[in-house]
Amino acid sequence: MPKVTVPGFESFEAEKGKKLVLALEDNGIDILHRCGGKAKCTTCRVKVHEGDFGPLTDIEKEAFKRKGMDDSLRLSCQVRLTDEDVKVEPEMTAAVSGLDPGPRPEN
Incomplete structure (x- = not known):
């Protein structure tokens, strides 16, 4: 299982294929997801310090364009954990x- 590290929190393991937003929330990180994971609000965005989630999805590209945001971030509601360990930092928390x-x- 991949290990997820978030600065200021203990690292944790989560199952491969799980949405990052759910892995974060299920492990006590109060990340926002105001639109319920539909890539409309971008409140679940994270900085990726280590690891790779692959190329931006079309949904992420559109959301970042619509919001005028830097596409160096990722939407945690749109990416899934792979075999690779990751270090991410939520941009917004409750x-x-x-x-x-x-x-x-x-x-």
Whole structure:
């Protein structure tokens, strides 16, 4: 199982193929996902410090273009864990923003 590291939190293992947003949330990281994982709000975006999720998806490209955002980030609702260990940093969390995380994304 791949290991996920988030600065300020303990590393954890999660099953290969799991959406990153769900792995983060299930391990106590209060990442936002205001649109429920539909790539509309971009609140689940993360910086990837180590590891690779492959090329940006078309959905991510469109979301970043629509929001005028840098496409060096990834949407944790759109990427899945591979065999590779990763180190990611959420751009927005419920604790920092004061917002409700939003509906839980589907698997």
